[in-house]
Amino acid sequence: SVGPASLMGLGPSREGEAVNPEGFMLPFPLFLCRTQAEMAHTCRGTINLSTAHIDTEDSCNIVLSNGGRTYHLKANSEVERQRWVTALELAKAKAIRMRNNQSDDSGDEEPASQSDKGELHGTLKTLSSKLEDLSTCNDLIAKHGAALQRSLSELENLKLPAESGEKIKAVNERATLFRITSNAMINACRDFLDLAETHSRKWQRALQYEREQRIRLEETIEQLAKQHNSLERACRGAPGLSSGGAGSVQSAKGEASDEDEETEYFDAMEDAPAFITVTADPKHHRYDPPHSRATCLAHHLLPKKRRRTRIPDKPNYSLNLWSIMKNCIGKELSKIPMPVNFNEPLSMLQRLTEDLEYHELLDKAVKCESSTEQMCFVAAFSVSSYSTTVHRTAKPFNPLLGETYELDRLDEFGFRSLCEQVSHHPPAAAHHVYSKRGWTLWQEITIASKFRGKYLSIMPLGAIHLEFHSSGNHYVWRKVTSTVHNIIVGKLWIDQSGEIEIVNHKSKDKCQLKFTPYSYFSRDVPRKVTGVVTDADGKAHYVMSGTWDEKMECSKIVQSSHGSTSSEGKQKTVYQTLSPKVLWKKYPLPENAENMYFFSDLALTLNEPEERVAPTDSRLRPDQRLMESGRWDEANVEKQRLEEKQRAVRRRREAEAVEALEEGYIPLWFERKVDPMTGELICVYKGGYWEAKDKQDWSICPDIF
Known part of the structure; x- marks a missing residue:
């Protein structure tokens, strides 16, 4: 019988040892000595702990057995015995793990x-x-x-x-x-x-x-x-895919189609005309042939001012996005200061103005005779605003409170646009556009963004309003969620997903658009958008199809019938349509766009210096101007100065508001009213900006830069 005290003086720790109750190490195998002095020359016995059986006879005795070999150890007390049993069990578990790991390492893998x-x-x-x-x-x-x-x-x-x-x-x-x-x-x-x-x-x-x-x-x-x-x-x-004979519409994919199993089922939505087996009768079409970009430009672009066609190339600064974003999981990103290295040289007000890139769709919609046909152009316009985002993974500058941005294209395109940042937390921008070609658009968009770990979700909140002057048709819709993927590793890419319901509040026509999220396993074309235009009675008139980064088409429905039942028990509807007509097609990007933040021709002009604008205009923002010029270090310093200046003004304004029992910030060019269509409180244009510009009287503008 060997007492545990004899084991307490085991030598220096080495690989594969476990801590005993006194802070020393138990080796594998376990060496037994009568005294600490014996460790250097005499071993009374050894036992392999990985195959040993540990048992207790009474309050102080421990039995270690391994095949034909048994050792009886005696502790001084029951407490000491229990501590030794625990240490021995831990050592045995580690010995077993070591043995298993060594067997796992005996494979044929190549050495490192x-x-x-x-x-x-x-x-x-x-x-x-x-x-x-x-x-x-x-x-x-x-x-x-x-x-x-x-x-x-x-x-x-x-x-x-x-x-x-x-x-x-x-x-x-x-x-x-x-x-x-x-x-x-x-x-x-x-x-x-x-x-x-x-x-x-x-x-x-x-x-x-x-x-x-x-x-x-x-x-x-x-x-x-x-x-x-x-x-x-x-x-x-x-060959043979350019025309088809009359007959019923059949899906080429059959039951293997990746169409979702919703109530509506569209058979006439493929790019190849072979999928549309109904011959189009020209007299049934009110659409003009789709214009090429050159035709559109020749018709609309009569510039009185030559605008820039390039900006300085983006500097090749490397910065790990994950190093900053990993501390932002689940947080509201607008409250987290980010360096300009992740930005593009445009503010969110300018990005919002970019929605007007395909404004000619609304000019064409003015001329439509039927409201359902007009709805098709409005739907195509709502989708076109996402085409600029497909390569734009950099974030725009978060505008300062009171910052504005104007885009006066009245002489060139027939419209003028004004944006104002009306709230800082949460960030919200009010936007108003007037076109002398017969329409007015307004919106207040609040950006909610959350970082989820692997991806970033950007959720624009707020309704978009569009009214046509002559008909009084008033359309309302909301934006879908944008998602930035591969935050941790890989190349950043953007997807749009969700549904847009466009409602004409005068005629009660509706268009339900679905943005299908990207999936590696889907056979559908990426960035797919589908939809149906219905009238007030729910009758379907047009099928919308395309992608949010390339083009949108509409097909006039001539007949509908009930199809098969989906796995969820919903009745599908099969539409027989005429050949699709292209309503919108994306303009090609300018040369060298990959080195200019993938800006479009319009985006390249948005931050171009311009005279007579308000002193709060985004073009005059110094950190954004430095960043566009490639002076990023100076831009980061300037950005910090502007944000601290904004915080100081906010603290002073809040203190004055409490003393005077008044509201906080009041927008300059917009005012809050209840929207009669949605019942929401929304900032609408109250007038005065363009008159102030004509007089060059900017006395009410705050000093924000």
């Missing part, structure tokens, strides 16, 4: 490269150095802690008031706990290093395997994309 081994060795060396530092600190803590406790004990022996004695006793107890915790921390660090050394080869091989798998996957995806494009071009270029 020399550079990987060097990197791993350097990391472990650094960890060992840090551990030595911790051990030194631990010794110092033990030394000074013991001295502190001696001093406290001496204080306790002095004749002090009872209250002082109690305080000193409490401090003494805390000092003891501090020393125990420090020892535990050092032991935990030592265990961590041992574990890292044990598993390093296995981890390295797993990492190398994952790297190779990722490279193979990227190559496979790239190859599949090339094959898909080749097949698509071959399909579109194949």
